[in-house]
Amino acid sequence: MDSTPPPRSERYTPRVNSLRIIWNVFVASVVVASLFTAYTPLGLIPYGLAERLSQAFGGVQESSPLVFPTATPRPRPRLGIVAGHYQNDSGAQCADGLTEADVNLEIATRIRQQLIDEGFDVDLLAEYDDRLTGYQALALVSIHADTCDFISNEATGYKVAPTLGTIYPEKADRLVACIRNRYEAVTGLQFHPGSITRDMTSYHAFDEIHNETTAVIIETGFLNLDRQLLTTGQDQVAEGIVNGILCYLYNEDASAAP
Numbered sequence: 001m002d003s004t005p006p007p008r009s010e011r012y013t014p015r016v017n018s019l020r021i022i023w024n025v026f027v028a029s030v031v032v033a034s035l036f037t038a039y040t041p042l043g044l045i046p047y048g049l050a051e052r053l054s055q056a057f058g059g060v061q062e063s064s065p066l067v068f069p070t071a072t073p074r075p076r077p078r079l080g081i082v083a084g085h086y087q088n089d090s091g092a093q094c095a096d097g098l099t100e101a102d103v104n105l106e107i108a109t110r111i112r113q114q115l116i117d118e119g120f121d122v123d124l125l126a127e128y129d130d131r132l133t134g135y136q137a138l139a140l141v142s143i144h145a146d147t148c149d150f151i152s153n154e155a156t157g158y159k160v161a162p163t164l165g166t167i168y169p170e171k172a173d174r175l176v177a178c179i180r181n182r183y184e185a186v187t188g189l190q191f192h193p194g195s196i197t198r199d200m201t202s203y204h205a206f207d208e209i210h211n212e213t214t215a216v217i218i219e220t221g222f223l224n225l226d227r228q229l230l231t232t233g234q235d236q237v238a239e240g241i242v243n244g245i246l247c248y249l250y251n252e253d254a255s256a257a258p
């Protein structure tokens with residue numbers, strides 16, 4: 001058994017701790033009292049004190065109007081539609097004066113409006129639009145139509161080709177698959193694979209746009225045998241392409257009926 005008294009410093013420790021506890025209790029009660037006062041309805045506090053408390057706690061004066069920060073409009077997702085040959089040349093020409101450029105512009109304008117109605121920002125671009133350089137968007141679709149000459153009874157149908165310069169070729173392939181599926185469903189036209197030309201696969205805009213932008217070019221039909229659809233069914237043609245773009249954007253099943 002050790003009867004040696006504890007060293008001086010230890011003997012006085014309890015007293016120091018007691019003082020600290022008392023001090024802490026005092027501080028805590030001041031805080032609690034302050035909080036209680038702060039939350040007390042001001043109507044119960046004598047006039048004058050209420051006002052001072054309100055000022056002390058940074059209370060908002062009742063006459064101050066509520067000021068909300070100005071909302072910054074959030075940019076909407078962007079899409080680009082090229083009206084083939086627009087502001088450059090006529091494209092395919094028919095004997096009666098109908099031009100591919102006019103047909104393309106009618107269709108592209110309808111596509112743009114339908115996509116705006118779906119909540120997108122849509123650029124309607126000319127064939128050699130300055131904005132195509134480094135163009136960035138979720139997707140770019142260039143609208144064209146095939147020759148007005150009679151070639152054969154098989155010269156009917158549409159074609160879609162993807163950009164080859166993209167760093168995401170699988171995305172471009174998916175956009176093609178989506179447009180094929182939805183365009184056929186809406187227009188009843190068949191895919192016409194035999195006549196996909198270098199004009200399509202080496203389309204100039206594909207080299208100009210940003211290499212992350214998914215892009216395709218579509219020949220919506222032949223101005224000869226598909227003329228009726230392309231000139232009187234432009235809403236339908238536009239809807240088929242819009243449904244294809246939405247299928248791509250919303251990751252829908254490109255093989256399933258819409």
Ligand SMILES: [Zn+2]
Pocket residue numbers: 084085091092100144145
């Ligand atoms: Zn064309």
